[in-house]
Amino acid sequence: MSDDHVYMTLAEGHEDDTRWAYGTGFEDPLHGVDTTVPEGVDAAELAAVCVALADDALVSAQRLAEWITRAPELEEEVALANIGLDLLGQARLLYSRAGQADGTGRDEDAYAYFRDAGDFRNVRLAELPCGDFAFSIVRLLVLSSWRLAHFERLASHPDPVLAAIATKGVKELAYHRQYAAEWAVRLGDGTDESHRRMRRAQEQVAPYIGELFTAYDVRDEVVADIRQVTAAAGLPMPVYRPLPGSGRDGEHTEHLAPLLTELQGIARAHPEATW
């Protein structure tokens, strides 16, 4: 195997069966990490926290990947795909931690591919269709701002594994929020059309924001971020009119099941296969 050219390396077969891209049956991303759940940490609660955060990330990553070949410019496609990749990585770590904590020993594939929509605990905002670029930017701003503030708190969680995943994630999420915030300002303060689209996107996103604020209340941080961005963008603060129900309780929109059908199709058609 040649090591001096990355594309050659990718194209060559691997005798040791190493696979580069995503699929099923990968080695546990927490392999070699001390996975003992410390005394005083409620294991079931820890697992639930990890699953909710992993589901947010997995579903968001899937939506972000839908922009590939459809974004306004190649650079934005690369950016959205990179953000999705970071979230996918966070999801893998969190699913692995959930499987250790809840005592089932389930791996990341079991969580990602073999649960139905009613078992997912992501917020509904993550599963809504991509809409236009303005909608995806407003959604990304809200989700990344919330996740960043939430991860900053989780960095001092008594479970050292979740704390480490969060500490690492903070660095990535700061880039995600920055990207969304800069685009929100550019579009809000752009043309009449981009401003109108941003206003519409805000109205579409607003009913779903409340669902985020259940545990670890980071509402103040998120509101401060949105206030800062809307002020710079010449946009109003979104009007807070929460919808009943919550994705955190497994209540989802009609959009989650088709997303999962696409995500899980191959794994379910060939449940023993690895690729």
Next chain:
Amino acid sequence: MVTTLLDARHIAAQVPDPELPMLTLADLGVLRDVEVTEDGTVVASLTPTYSGCPAMAEMRADVAARLRDAGYARVEIRTVLDPPWTSDWITPAGRRKLAEHGIAPPGPAPRAGGPVALVLSPTRHAVTCPRCGSADTEETSRFAATSCKALWRCRACREPFEYVKEI
């Protein structure tokens, strides 16, 4: 057959990064530790640059393969997440090699800990063009072909270049 810890460290440290093959895993700062246990198992610890870095599986396999080829029968590759990787761990040799290959090395990483402030005003961030050395450069995208890089261009020599982000 090699048996010493020094040898095992040296072998693991020489493994190239799959995405930035001009750097070794030691240059990149992702090889955190190599030790030999009492029963002779070589335990190498790796940390991912980003949570979603798709090269992690490849890195693990490459380190294990090199050590086995060198005669170590029992090899274990561990993942460490804490402390998280920072671009500050790229060694001076690694930075030099990046620049030689047209990739601008990162500046100092932002201080970790405490809330990360959202800054919307344009920030002056001096990145030197690795090709012509001009400081007259601008960012074209904060995301690039791999998680750890951004896209920049030089206004002096007009060439685009990649830049390893600070995290």
